[in-house]
Amino acid sequence: MTDSMTIAPVNVRRYRQVRNIVAVWLTAVVLGAFMLDIPKMVMLEHTARNMYFHVPMWFAMLAAAGIGGYHAARYLKTGALVHDLRSREAARLGVLFGALGLATGILWARFTWYEAAGIWWNFDPKQTMAAVGLLIYGAYFVLRSSLEDPEKRARLSAVYHLFAAVTLPFLLYVIPRQFAVSLHPGAEGNPAFSEITYWKMRLVLYPAFIGFIALLWVLYTQRVRIALAYYRLHGETDDEN
Amino acid sequence: MLGMQGWWAGTWAVFEKELRLELRTRYALTMLLLFVLGALMLVLFSTGNETLNIRLQSALLWVVVLFSASIGLGRTFLAEEDQGTVLLLQLNTRPSMVYAGKLLFNIVLMLVVTVLATLVLLFVLSTSVTFPGLLATALLLGAVGLAGATTLLSALTARSNNSGAMLPVLLLPLVLPLLLSVSNATRMSFAGGFGWDAASTDLATLVGFAGSVITASALLFDYVWMD
Numbered sequence: 001m002t003d004s005m006t007i008a009p010v011n012v013r014r015y016r017q018v019r020n021i022v023a024v025w026l027t028a029v030v031l032g033a034f035m036l037d038i039p040k041m042v043m044l045e046h047t048a049r050n051m052y053f054h055v056p057m058w059f060a061m062l063a064a065a066g067i068g069g070y071h072a073a074r075y076l077k078t079g080a081l082v083h084d085l086r087s088r089e090a091a092r093l094g095v096l097f098g099a100l101g102l103a104t105g106i107l108w109a110r111f112t113w114y115e116a117a118g119i120w121w122n123f124d125p126k127q128t129m130a131a132v133g134l135l136i137y138g139a140y141f142v143l144r145s146s147l148e149d150p151e152k153r154a155r156l157s158a159v160y161h162l163f164a165a166v167t168l169p170f171l172l173y174v175i176p177r178q179f180a181v182s183l184h185p186g187a188e189g190n191p192a193f194s195e196i197t198y199w200k201m202r203l204v205l206y207p208a209f210i211g212f213i214a215l216l217w218v219l220y221t222q223r224v225r226i227a228l229a230y231y232r233l234h235g236e237t238d239d240e241n
Numbered sequence: 242m243l244g245m246q247g248w249w250a251g252t253w254a255v256f257e258k259e260l261r262l263e264l265r266t267r268y269a270l271t272m273l274l275l276f277v278l279g280a281l282m283l284v285l286f287s288t289g290n291e292t293l294n295i296r297l298q299s300a301l302l303w304v305v306v307l308f309s310a311s312i313g314l315g316r317t318f319l320a321e322e323d324q325g326t327v328l329l330l331q332l333n334t335r336p337s338m339v340y341a342g343k344l345l346f347n348i349v350l351m352l353v354v355t356v357l358a359t360l361v362l363l364f365v366l367s368t369s370v371t372f373p374g375l376l377a378t379a380l381l382l383g384a385v386g387l388a389g390a391t392t393l394l395s396a397l398t399a400r401s402n403n404s405g406a407m408l409p410v411l412l413l414p415l416v417l418p419l420l421l422s423v424s425n426a427t428r429m430s431f432a433g434g435f436g437w438d439a440a441s442t443d444l445a446t447l448v449g450f451a452g453s454v455i456t457a458s459a460l461l462f463d464y465v466w467m468d
Contacts, residue, residue, distance in 0.1 A: 076464055135414035142410055146401045152468075156397055159461045160411060163393060166457040170418035170450050173442075 010225060019218050026211040032204040039201075043112050050108045052204050056212035057101040058130075063216055064094035065133070069165045072158035082228070084154035085237065087161060088144070089223040093216060095137045102130045109183055125175040126184050132171060136164045150237050243335070251334050255342025259317060260349075269350060273313040277358045280305040285365055293366065295434060299427040302362050303420055306355055307387065311409040314350070314391040317343050318399035331467065340392065340462040344455070347388035355384045359427075369432040375440055376430035382444065383423035386451035390416050393458035396465045422446040 033052040041048065068090035075083035109122050121127075143160055147153035176182070230238040243251075263269055284301050293301070321327045330339055359380060363370065370376050391412060398407040422443040429440040 076461075132414050132417055139411045139414060143397075143401065143407065146407060152400065155464055156400060159393075159397060159464050163454075163457055163461060164415055166453050167390070167415045167418065167450070170446060170453075173446055174418040174421045 010221075015221070018214075019222075022211065022214045022218050025207065026215060029204060029208045029211045033208065036200050036204060047108055047112055048201075050104055051201070052208045054101060054104040054108060055205070056208045057097050057104060059209060060212045060216045061094050061097035061101055061130075061133075063213055064090045064097060064220070065165075067220065068094060069161060072161040075154055075158045076162070079151075081150065081154055081237070084150075084158065085227045085231075086224055087158065088239075089220055089227060091137055091140060091161070092223070093220055095134065097212075097216065098130055098134050098137070102127065102134065105130070113183065122183070124182050124184065126182065128175055129168075129171050133168070136168070140164070144239060150239070153239065248335070248338060251338035252341040252345070255330075255334060255339055256345045259343065259346035262320075263346070263350075269313055269316050270353065273309050273350065273354045274357060276309045276312060277305055277354055278361060280308065281358060281361055281365075295368070295428045295431040296424075298362065298366060298368060299424040299431070302358060302427065303383065303424045306351075306358055306383075307413075307416060307420060308409070309354060309358075310351060310387050310391050311412045313354075314347050314388070315395045315398060315408045317346065317392075318396045322399050336463045336466040337459060339466060340396075340459060343396075344388060344392045344458075347392050348385055351384035351388045352381065355380050370430055371432050371434060372430040372436050375437055376427065378444060379423055379426035379430060379440070379447070382447035382451060383419065383427075386419045386423070386447055386454065387416065389451050389455040389458060390419065393454075393462060393465065396462065400465060418446065419450050422450070 029052065033049055038046070038048050040046075068087045071083045071087035071090060074080075075087060105124075105127055106120060109124065109127075110120055114120070114122060140157060140160055144153055144157050147156060227238060281302075284305065321330065359376070362368070391408070394411050394415075395408055398411065401407055426440040426443040426447065428434050429436060429443075434440075
């Protein structure tokens with residue numbers, strides 16, 4: 001089992017360089033997001049600045065979900081426990097970014113549309129999908145915690161991960177028909193990104209995409225290495241904690 | 242090398258075994274039916290004299306059927322673990338035959354439960370059905386999709402230690418697309434519904450959903466079944 005946990009040695013100096021660059025980069029993005037000029041559109045006003053955080057968080061969640069699914073499939077193919085740890089850490093980060101994306105979305109909708117109506121939750125298709133995705137991740141972690149044997153836990157949770165990935169695309173077809181109104185770009189009456197984005201907004205938005213994906217990469221590799229270090233110290237995975 | 246005929250024979254043997262065991266005790270069927278009837282009664286009595294529109298009726302029907310499936314369909318694999326017959330099946334049949342046999346049995350079980358639940362609902366609420374063919378198609382596709390999604394997950398939960406409440410937790414977030422499209426299609430068949438044309442997208446979604454979950458299950462079942 002030990003050999004399934006080996007991983008190419010990390011160049012710590014290079015890793016720290018990248019981490020520091022990401023920290024500085026994201027700081028610049030946050031400063032730019034709050035300080036640069038934006039077009040004051042009716043209703044949106046300054047809440048449009050939320051786009052710099054909300055949209056990249058959503059993309060980071062999708063990236064995490066992709067990484068998790070890839071490593072679940074790799075685990076079933078190879079049986080190397082390191083893929084299970086990678087899949088698990090990607091899922092945890094998927095929950096983090098998904099929850100942040102959902103929270104920023106709820107706040108944004110509340111303060112642009114629904115404050116007068118006193119509504120917090122709106123049945124926006126994308127919001128509903130994010131909620132369902134978080135529920136699936138919850139079930140995934142409940143399943144993991146119910147299994148004692150590391151090999152069995154890895155195998156069964158990888159199966160569930162992939163099975164869930166098969167059913168999720170159907171939501172894309174079904175939910176928009178059920179809940180017609182959406183506040184998202186591309187929906188009826190809403191312009192696509194390319195039409196609204198004033199050039200100074202692009203100056204922040206595109207670096208924000210890169211920054212949040214890079215943040216995901218930093219957190220992901222860091223957590224995987226912590227999990228591996230734990231395994232080397234204790235001879236077992238840290239799933240119980 | 243096992244031919245197609247041998248595979249069918251094995252699958253049919255597993256199915257027949259399930260059916261015979263079930264007919265001997267009628268445990269799963271009785272439990273499912275009583276659960277569905279009890280839940281429907283609770284829902285219908287607690288809404289009192291309120292007239293439920295067809296959207297609510299079909300949604301309630303499928304929520305009840307869904308919960309009954311998540312509780313009742315877990316038994317087929319759990320019984321193998323309890324009776325210690327897993328090893329026997331693993332040695333004598335291929336995983337795909339076990340999966341196909343159990344899937345077939347679960348489909349039959351779900352069909353019986355869904356049809357009876359629908360009849361009870363129609364009788365109690367005196368709802369009339371304008372498009373019986375559409376209703377039958379929706380019930381069939383719904384039962385197949387539900388059994389398809391549940392069979393793999395019930396095999397999976399039977400392998401975990403405290404499997405009691407696990408199946409509903411794993412199943413419910415995954416079947417939302419099925420629930421939405423099947424209750425839409427069912428609604429379109431009731432009096433006041435718009436019939437086949439309005440339900441065609443939902444039916445297509447149901448066919449796609451059932452096809453995808455059954456294909457994915459067939460591919461993933463080996464990893465659940467064999468240690």
